[in-house]
Amino acid sequence: MGEFDGFDAGVTAWFEGLEADNSREYFAAHKAYYEQQVRGQFTALLADLAAELGGETTVFRQHRDVRFSADKSPYKTRTYGVLSGSSLSPAGLFAGVSADGLAAGAGYWRMARDQLARYRAAADDDLAARIADAEGAGLEQWSQGVATAPRGVPRDHPRIALLRLTSITLGRRLPVGGGVGAEEGRAFVRDTWRTASPVVRWLDEHVGPSTEPPPRRR
Template sequence: MSFTGFPVAALDFYDDLEMDNTRSYWEAHRATYEESVRAPMTALIDELAPEFATQGRPAKVFRPYRDVRFSKDKTPYKTHQGGFVPAGPSWGWYVELSPRGVRAGAGLYEASGERLAALRAAMADDRTGPALRRTLTTLEKAGFEVGGEQLKTSPRGYPADHPRIGLLRHKTIVVGRDHGFDPVIHTPEIGALVRRDWQALRPLVTWVQRALA
């Protein structure tokens, strides 16, 4: 199946799911999810993976079920559909469909222990840290948003006046932008827009790869 865009029915499905996040709604509209959401997302990921995937790391379309074991919110289904093309164990490229449209992004989505220590060491190093700052500044000027989980205080072992303390507070670092409800999301052109966004984000993924590989 070739990617032809996300149909209007996909956005309608998630609009309604936000209002009625129940098993009965899901079962009654499962065919819509499979045909209008999951199938085109799979086609898009399959189209992009050959250019972006690291050999031996399969791309994936995420399951629609929420993990509610430790959450106060017990609604059973995600109100978005994500797809991921990995460049490493926990970093790579991401695309999401939700009631708010399409979002494309990339970055480091999880880090702890030795991986987090390596990330911060690379951020603090004067040979590598400034390059990350320049990359993020360039992406922000191009219209991307920089986010990720952050500490409210300085990480242990780093002074509060470190020149890159803003970076060092990051536990994850993700960058993305929304394409909203633009009619283009219903056409193959949204695939080209996601590809261009991912290409623009490649310097970030490359930096993470070098820091953590």
């Protein structure tokens, strides 16, 4: 596998085509382009960043697991992966490419019960300031939370906005449009991860990975 050469102008059109015709016939007809210019280039992008920041990369399958889903569309409409164990954080740093462009982000997605307990016990003004700094530097909050106060937390708690969160992730997107050059793409993902890293370091220190077994699917 070679170095990342960038995403050409056809990447957006490939994903738009997949969204319009999410079928095995479409995928088979355009598989060569996907393997070379979509998955191939995305895999090379993560590999380049791993060589710089350390860690291991994972690129997830394009096929959807439809066994437990009412939506039987066979393919995901984005190609994405993570860099884990880097110099920025042991947690996974996210990147993906789709019709919406190149995305990068970092944080703790869908915290397990033990993680939420540690997070809610530790959430403080330092975390709020780190999130505000990241947003001020151009990142968006991709966090999710509950609609009301968590059980046992008063609705007028001074940090209720933080305590309602069940995921804390920050990131941004870069339109691919007419193409994204190699250095532009690497810099975009790298700089996004570095901007989010103060928040991720807080989470690494105060929350850490879950020790609970993964939930069983029914």
